[in-house]
Amino acid sequence: MSAATHVLEIDGLTLRLPRTARPVLDGVDLTVGASEIVALVGESGSGKSMTLRTALGLLPRQAAVGGSVRVAGEDVLTMTPARLRDLRAGTASMIFQDPRAAINPLRRLGDFLTESARINGGAGGERAVVRARHLLAAVGLTDRVLSQYPHELSGGMLQRIMIASALMNDPGLLLCDEPTTALDVTTQAEIVALLADLRNTFGTGMLFVTHDLGLAAAISDRVFVMYAGRIVEHGPAGSLFGAPRHPYTAALLDSTPRLEAPSERLAAIPGQPPDLRAPLSGCPFAARCAYAIERCRAERPEPENGVACHRAGELVLATVREGDRPRA
Amino acid sequence: MTAAALTRRPGLKHIRTRRNGLYLTCLAFVGLVVVVALIAPWLAPADPNATDLGAALTDPSPGHPLGADIAGRDTLSRLLLGSRTSLLGPLGIVAFSTVLGVVVGVTAGWRGGWIDTALSRSSELLLAFPGLLLAILFVALYGEGLLAPVVALSLAYLPFVSRLARSLTLSERQRPYLAAYRVQGFSGLSICVRHLIPNIAPVVLAQSTVNFGYALLDMAALSFLGLGVPPLTPDWGSMINAGQTALLQGKPLSAVLPCVLIVVTVVAFNVVGEHWADRVARRER
Amino acid sequence: MIAGFLTRRLAGLAATLVAASFLVFGALYLAPGSPETFLLAGRAANPEALAAIRAQYHLDDPFLIQYVKWLGQMVTGDLGQSVQYRSPVLGLIEARLPGTLLLIAMSALLVVLFGVGLGWISAVRGGATDSAVLVGTTVALGTPSFVAAIVLLWLFSVKLGWFPTIGGGQGLADMIYHLTLPSVALSLYWIGVLTRVTRTSMLDELGREHVEVARSRGIPERTVIRRHVLRNALGPISTMSGLTISGLVISTVLVESAFGLGGLGEFLARSVSVKDFPVVQAISLLIVALFVVVNLVVDLLYPLIDPRVGYGARGAR
Numbered sequence: 001m002s003a004a005t006h007v008l009e010i011d012g013l014t015l016r017l018p019r020t021a022r023p024v025l026d027g028v029d030l031t032v033g034a035s036e037i038v039a040l041v042g043e044s045g046s047g048k049s050m051t052l053r054t055a056l057g058l059l060p061r062q063a064a065v066g067g068s069v070r071v072a073g074e075d076v077l078t079m080t081p082a083r084l085r086d087l088r089a090g091t092a093s094m095i096f097q098d099p100r101a102a103i104n105p106l107r108r109l110g111d112f113l114t115e116s117a118r119i120n121g122g123a124g125g126e127r128a129v130v131r132a133r134h135l136l137a138a139v140g141l142t143d144r145v146l147s148q149y150p151h152e153l154s155g156g157m158l159q160r161i162m163i164a165s166a167l168m169n170d171p172g173l174l175l176c177d178e179p180t181t182a183l184d185v186t187t188q189a190e191i192v193a194l195l196a197d198l199r200n201t202f203g204t205g206m207l208f209v210t211h212d213l214g215l216a217a218a219i220s221d222r223v224f225v226m227y228a229g230r231i232v233e234h235g236p237a238g239s240l241f242g243a244p245r246h247p248y249t250a251a252l253l254d255s256t257p258r259l260e261a262p263s264e265r266l267a268a269i270p271g272q273p274p275d276l277r278a279p280l281s282g283c284p285f286a287a288r289c290a291y292a293i294e295r296c297r298a299e300r301p302e303p304e305n306g307v308a309c310h311r312a313g314e315l316v317l318a319t320v321r322e323g324d325r326p327r328a
Numbered sequence: 329m330t331a332a333a334l335t336r337r338p339g340l341k342h343i344r345t346r347r348n349g350l351y352l353t354c355l356a357f358v359g360l361v362v363v364v365a366l367i368a369p370w371l372a373p374a375d376p377n378a379t380d381l382g383a384a385l386t387d388p389s390p391g392h393p394l395g396a397d398i399a400g401r402d403t404l405s406r407l408l409l410g411s412r413t414s415l416l417g418p419l420g421i422v423a424f425s426t427v428l429g430v431v432v433g434v435t436a437g438w439r440g441g442w443i444d445t446a447l448s449r450s451s452e453l454l455l456a457f458p459g460l461l462l463a464i465l466f467v468a469l470y471g472e473g474l475l476a477p478v479v480a481l482s483l484a485y486l487p488f489v490s491r492l493a494r495s496l497t498l499s500e501r502q503r504p505y506l507a508a509y510r511v512q513g514f515s516g517l518s519i520c521v522r523h524l525i526p527n528i529a530p531v532v533l534a535q536s537t538v539n540f541g542y543a544l545l546d547m548a549a550l551s552f553l554g555l556g557v558p559p560l561t562p563d564w565g566s567m568i569n570a571g572q573t574a575l576l577q578g579k580p581l582s583a584v585l586p587c588v589l590i591v592v593t594v595v596a597f598n599v600v601g602e603h604w605a606d607r608v609a610r611r612e613r
Numbered sequence: 614m615i616a617g618f619l620t621r622r623l624a625g626l627a628a629t630l631v632a633a634s635f636l637v638f639g640a641l642y643l644a645p646g647s648p649e650t651f652l653l654a655g656r657a658a659n660p661e662a663l664a665a666i667r668a669q670y671h672l673d674d675p676f677l678i679q680y681v682k683w684l685g686q687m688v689t690g691d692l693g694q695s696v697q698y699r700s701p702v703l704g705l706i707e708a709r710l711p712g713t714l715l716l717i718a719m720s721a722l723l724v725v726l727f728g729v730g731l732g733w734i735s736a737v738r739g740g741a742t743d744s745a746v747l748v749g750t751t752v753a754l755g756t757p758s759f760v761a762a763i764v765l766l767w768l769f770s771v772k773l774g775w776f777p778t779i780g781g782g783q784g785l786a787d788m789i790y791h792l793t794l795p796s797v798a799l800s801l802y803w804i805g806v807l808t809r810v811t812r813t814s815m816l817d818e819l820g821r822e823h824v825e826v827a828r829s830r831g832i833p834e835r836t837v838i839r840r841h842v843l844r845n846a847l848g849p850i851s852t853m854s855g856l857t858i859s860g861l862v863i864s865t866v867l868v869e870s871a872f873g874l875g876g877l878g879e880f881l882a883r884s885v886s887v888k889d890f891p892v893v894q895a896i897s898l899l900i901v902a903l904f905v906v907v908n909l910v911v912d913l914l915y916p917l918i919d920p921r922v923g924y925g926a927r928g929a930r
């Protein structure tokens with residue numbers, strides 16, 4: 001794939017925060033193609049949301065960043081504030097976890113939908129409203145919500161509004177930060193179906209951050225697995241979930257509850273993710289890995305053929321529940 | 329269970345005293361003022377009411393280290409002895425309003441029903457009268473002096489304490505240990521006095537410390553109007569009143585010094601009170 | 614819904630006013646001595662004066678009737694007769710009202726401008742600006758208006774001679790000139806209060822996710838601050854502004870006395886000193902009424918600021 005077809009191309013992204021012993025993000029490489037859905041999975045604190053936010057230049061204060069994050073071919077990290085605003089208003093947009101917290105409760109939803117377009121786009125208020133009506137229909141809501149306030153709507157409806165607002169300026173890249181976590185189960189399914197549908201309608205590339213492997217398998221074309229700020233494995237969703245090559249991916253799959261086999265014991269991953277305050281040598285997962293050898297603790301594994309594990313070539317990862325892995 | 333929030337006076341709620349140094353300095357100053365007030369008669373170089381017309385409006389001199397006022401009274405001595413009345417008034421107000429407020433608030437919260445309604449409504453009515461206005465009304469009725477304004481301001485500060493005590497009682501009532509005492513047949517009165525009030529005391533006292541600074545301001549304001557302490561008693565507020573003529577004649581010392589003392593003392597009490605309130609609030613959480 | 618809310622609130626307001634007026638009237642009987650001697654306060658009590666007082670306060674009627682008749686007079690604008698000036702209280706108040714209202718208006722303007730402005734800058738800039746504002750407001754919160762008045766008088770009138778030392782002035786321009794120092798003295802404390810409230814309230818909002826979301830949508834920072842941070846911080850700011858108006862009103866007693874402005878507040882203080890009780894009663898009632906009305910207005914405004922709070926959810930406070 002050439003760079004031109006990538007809507008997002010992250011290359012060697014490193015991010016350090018003050019008073020931490022290791023980088024929060026450590027050499028992240030990731031790409032999202034046009035109208036492709038890519039899932040980024042990992043435990044909380046692994047740095048997946050942080051990665052997502054850098055794509056919009058939303059960095060924590062005092063963060064030291066290295067590498068490059070190109071959206072539509074342009075490096076976000078070196079943009080001027082004005083250019084960054086254009087990017088946020090047009091090229092890329094983001095959907096957040098909790099729509100109730102993400103939408104200003106004191107303004108009408110019509111204002112929320114059209115705000116960015118009115119302020120940034122050349123489009124006047126009229127055209128913004130027309131576009132908003134069109135998108136509301138696309139996400140399955142009526143015009144009535146334009147004059148309503150957030151507290152008058154359910155969480156699922158608000159997330160639809162959030163999605164509509166993210167599509168207002170027809171972005172090439174949609175960043176989704178656990179967009180279904182705050183919703184109840186039936187609404188989750190609706191939102192996921194809606195997002196998959198919108199990809200087909202609008203041709204938007206999506207980077208989908210989630211800790212829900214079932215969801216990632218259901219929606220994505222490719223999957224990136226993140227651990228302690230590094231990408232440990234990536235590949236097409238089907239093969240990655242069908243035959244994981246990194247012990248962490250396998251362990252993650254084993255710890256995921258499955259509806260088909262509810263009585264089965266879940267294999268929780270022993271230990272804790274590494275502390276940001278402690279320096280890290282070797283493979284970050286070594287301390288919790290059943291297959292770790294001396295080399296794993298001493299030497300950092302470089303990614304090779306989409307997996308960063310010293311023993312990737314020799315291991316055949318038997319997991320507890322062979323056979324009931326999520327299918328893409 | 330919802331922890332009852334301290335009702336602090338407007339604005340002050342938002343003081344955050346992060347630095348301990350400031351708190352300790354203020355605490356030391358509060359201590360100093362209290363000690364000075366206690367031993368003022370032995371510290372004062374002169375009789376605060378001795379008029380020496382020859383020395384009227386003089387600049388600082390060995391005889392009058394901080395000068396003398398328009399009637400030739402020694403400013404330093406008046407400042408020192410003034411600290412007594414200036415602290416005594418607010419002390420009375422805080423003591424009265426705390427005791428009464430706890431009684432009213434705990435009764436309302438514990439008994440509930442019509443007693444609660446009646447007491448809460450009366451508190452709301454009192455809140456419709458600004459403290460200073462209530463004090464002025466009382467002085468108009470009973471004449472000048474310390475007692476009338478102290479009683480009036482105690483009433484004005486009472487709702488702040490009683491509302492707090494009421495909400496604390498309501499949340500404390502839910503606790504299992506109090507139910508246990510009730511099951512064992514202890515009377516409501518003895519449970520309240522022996523267990524409930526000691527438990528809510530830290531929060532109430534933090535509130536009262538915050539109130540102290542305000543009571544000091546209100547009392548000083550009344551004395552400044554000539555409606556507070558009796559005419560001859562040295563007091564910071566009335567010193568400002570008396571010193572204003574001198575100030576207009578270009579001799580500011582006898583008016584400006586009590587101003588400075590009032591501001592510094594109030595700031596010190598506010599900082600200390602807020603620090604305690606913060607600490608209590610943190611423990612509540 | 615609004616109508617029901619309004620009716621309930623107006624009924625509450627009326628109840629408070631009736632109870633307050635009852636206290637103000639009944640105070641007459643709490644005073645030492647009989648009402649008429651208290652009202653005359655040691656002035657030469659010739660039979661005519663006594664009869665006039667008895668008639669004005671209907672002292673020959675039963676207590677409750679006295680109160681109702683008195684209240685009826687108050688409501689219809691007959692505020693009684695000043696004992697000291699021997700003229701209707703209403704006229705005396707009317708003559709002093711404009712200066713006091715102008716003083717309060719000027720101070721309120723200063724409080725809103727500087728309170729919101731400083732709080733805004735402090736919250737958005739942070740760092741050294743924030744520290745300076747915090748120190749300044751801590752001092753302001755310990756400075757009562759009369760202390761500020763004395764210090765300002767000394768600095769700007771006595772030392773620098775920029776402003777007059779006494780009097781309220783004639784004509785609007787001259788009045789504003791005379792009221793400049795008094796309005797600064799009156800507003801200083803409340804600027805401190807409103808600055809703190811604005812700052813905390815804005816910092817609260819700045820930390821919210823919807824602000825970050827607005828930034829992520831390419832809204833310029835200034836617009837984010839104005840449309841999302843300040844807008845959402847308005848609730849506490851407006852509540853505090855209501856309390857500010859009430860606080861300014863009662864503090865005019867002190868500031869007008871310090872500057873000799875001859876306004877309503879100074880009139881109240883003087884009337885207490887000379888025991889002119891009808892005047893004290895009338896002005897007290899006026900202040901309580903204003904307190905209660907300002908409270909109601911703030912309550913009515915709140916749902917406009919925060920649509921989540923409907924009319925009705927916030928009943929009696």
